[in-house]
Amino acid sequence: MAYDPKLLKTGTDVAAIVGIGETDFGADYAAARARKPPTTDMFGYAAKGLKLALEDAGLKASDIDGMVAALVPWMRVEEVLGLDLQFSWGAFWVHEAMTLAIDAISSGRAECVAIIYGNAYRSSGRQFGGPNAVASEAVLHYYWYRPWGFTSQGAFDSVVVQRYMEKYGLKHEEIGMVPIAQRAWASLNPRAIMRNPITLEDYLRSPFVAAPLRLLDYCLINDGGVTLIVTSLDRAKRLKNHPPIVVKGVGFGEDNADMAQFRPKLNFSRKQMTRAAQEAYQMAGVGPEDISAFYYYDNFSGELFYMLENCGYCQEGRAAEFIRTKGIGPGGKFPVNTSGGMLSEAYMHGWNAQAEMVRQLRGEAGPRQVPNARYCHFMLNQNAKAGSVIYGRMS
Amino acid sequence: MSEIKVRPAPARGMFDGPLWEAVDKGEFRLQRCSECGFVRYPPAGVCPRCLSENCKWDLMSGRGRVMSWCVFYRQYFPEIPPPNLVVLAELEEGPIIVADIPGGDASQLKLDLPVRLVFEPVKWNDGTEGKIFHWSLAK
Ligand SMILES: [Zn+2]
Numbered sequence: 001m002a003y004d005p006k007l008l009k010t011g012t013d014v015a016a017i018v019g020i021g022e023t024d025f026g027a028d029y030a031a032a033r034a035r036k037p038p039t040t041d042m043f044g045y046a047a048k049g050l051k052l053a054l055e056d057a058g059l060k061a062s063d064i065d066g067m068v069a070a071l072v073p074w075m076r077v078e079e080v081l082g083l084d085l086q087f088s089w090g091a092f093w094v095h096e097a098m099t100l101a102i103d104a105i106s107s108g109r110a111e112c113v114a115i116i117y118g119n120a121y122r123s124s125g126r127q128f129g130g131p132n133a134v135a136s137e138a139v140l141h142y143y144w145y146r147p148w149g150f151t152s153q154g155a156f157d158s159v160v161v162q163r164y165m166e167k168y169g170l171k172h173e174e175i176g177m178v179p180i181a182q183r184a185w186a187s188l189n190p191r192a193i194m195r196n197p198i199t200l201e202d203y204l205r206s207p208f209v210a211a212p213l214r215l216l217d218y219c220l221i222n223d224g225g226v227t228l229i230v231t232s233l234d235r236a237k238r239l240k241n242h243p244p245i246v247v248k249g250v251g252f253g254e255d256n257a258d259m260a261q262f263r264p265k266l267n268f269s270r271k272q273m274t275r276a277a278q279e280a281y282q283m284a285g286v287g288p289e290d291i292s293a294f295y296y297y298d299n300f301s302g303e304l305f306y307m308l309e310n311c312g313y314c315q316e317g318r319a320a321e322f323i324r325t326k327g328i329g330p331g332g333k334f335p336v337n338t339s340g341g342m343l344s345e346a347y348m349h350g351w352n353a354q355a356e357m358v359r360q361l362r363g364e365a366g367p368r369q370v371p372n373a374r375y376c377h378f379m380l381n382q383n384a385k386a387g388s389v390i391y392g393r394m395s
Numbered sequence: 396m397s398e399i400k401v402r403p404a405p406a407r408g409m410f411d412g413p414l415w416e417a418v419d420k421g422e423f424r425l426q427r428c429s430e431c432g433f434v435r436y437p438p439a440g441v442c443p444r445c446l447s448e449n450c451k452w453d454l455m456s457g458r459g460r461v462m463s464w465c466v467f468y469r470q471y472f473p474e475i476p477p478p479n480l481v482v483l484a485e486l487e488e489g490p491i492i493v494a495d496i497p498g499g500d501a502s503q504l505k506l507d508l509p510v511r512l513v514f515e516p517v518k519w520n521d522g523t524e525g526k527i528f529h530w531s532l533a534k
Contacts, residue, residue, distance in 0.1 A: 130471035131403065144437050146403040147517075147527055148495040149475040155465050159483055163463035166506045208468040211478075211501070260437055261491035262483060266462050 016244035019057025019229030025346035046118030049225030066110025095387030161302035176203035181329030186340025226351035249284030253386035273310035280388035297380030459484035
């Protein structure tokens with residue numbers, strides 16, 4: 001079904017991000033690696049993120065009248081954090097949470113919405129493959145393929161990358177361009193967990209986990225919290241700590257047919273990603289040529305190739321050439337995941353990317369600053385779902 | 396006689412019984428919708444094309460074509476030592492089936508290569524015994 005761009009546009013320029021808060025990823029990662037007993041749980045991480053975001057925005061907890069909880073269970077988190085709310089709901093992904101926030105603000109249900117994310121995956125020993133992998137009825141393929149050992153998230157992406165290599169001639173060295181560039185960004189980011197630059201040699205020496213993907217293609221697993229505070233444009237203009245960053249566009253894409261057989265993924269998720277990207281562009285009134293920096297949900301690096309094609313940045317099968325000629329690292333013409341992303345900064349389910357986009361658009365990204373950043377685009381693709389978000393400076 | 400291998404037991408949900416009973420007999424049967432003929436996999440209570448609950452456990456050809464693969468180098472399951480080659484191939488009847496090629500060599504694979512399902516005795520890690528299916532290069 002076609003969507004009406006005029007209706008989509010009613011959601012743009014409604015809400016602005018006025019506060020960001022992120023926990024100390026490096027310190028918490030080091031403590032977990034050293035097997036120190038956890039000092040808090042996901043609610044504690046959520047609280048730390050909220051506190052920092054309130055300080056950043058120049059707001060008090062009593063100013064928050066709406067909440068969207070991401071990953072953390074929403075009923076318990078609002079109780080633990082002592083929030084007095086008018087509107088509250090749970091979401092998982094960035095585009096879902098942002099849609100709920102826009103709706104709460106545009107409908108007048110809430111004026112100041114905290115999007116609160118927290119996880120304690122590393123300290124709680126969460127498994128993403130093998131006998132104790134996360135599994136439920138909702139995602140059958142997480143356990144259906146156990147007899148053949150095919151249960152890990154990375155393997156689910158490795159088969160897509162292998163098919164892409166066969167179809168379009170992508171080489172191992174070219175996959176390496178992605179984690180190398182993101183590590184170069186991370187080396188400029190004091191918040192990043194992994195900051196030592198890596199070379200192509202390092203990449204090619206990195207062991208395969210599920211070939212063709214190597215350890216350096218895999219994201220980190222760490223504890224932490226991120227909060228974004230979103231409010232109406234009017235209220236945002238009255239806050240003076242930072243320039244408000246406007247939510248310009250949000251897009252959804254779905255392709256569920258034969259999802260447990262990996263059919264959408266083996267088709268490079270073209271249907272769902274194209275739809276999500278186009279919705280976000282139409283809502284924001286911009287196109288790929290207007291984007292200053294691109295961010296993606298990098299649980300595994302190989303996804304960037306077909307994602308760039310599906311978002312219209314380059315033609316089908318040409319992503320490696322695009323990345324090589326433009327440059328996606330520091331100084332490149334097409335900056336990607338400028339904080340280091342989930343490969344090198346922190347695994348925050350894409351929420352750390354939102355904070356970095358805000359910093360870039362505020363002009364507060366320090367040595368990583370993309371000159372004159374105007375629009376930042378975020379894209380995620382998981383199983384049968386794609387989501388897309390575009391932020392911009394206030395005009 | 397070579398020793399029977401152990402593998403992680405399959406999911407045994409409400410609709411999975413007939414699939415594994417057939418596999419134990421060396422047959423690959425999937426649910427074919429009685430209304431529209433669509434073959435679904437993994438087993439489920441309704442046809443995703445027409446929502447009919449009526450189906451027949453139809454014998455599949457066992458012939459497929461390679462869509463992709465990966466090789467596990469990290470050991471996730473104690474029963475499955477690396478490297479293990481896992482292949483995703485599309486059955487002639489439509490569904491994409493995931494299974495491994497024990498001892499297989501990834502350098503022999505390419506897209507659309509014909510493969511066929513084969514059956515071998517297995518001890519499941521829940522103590523039961525039966526057969527498991529694998530992909531094999533079609534000769
Ligand atoms: Zn049917």
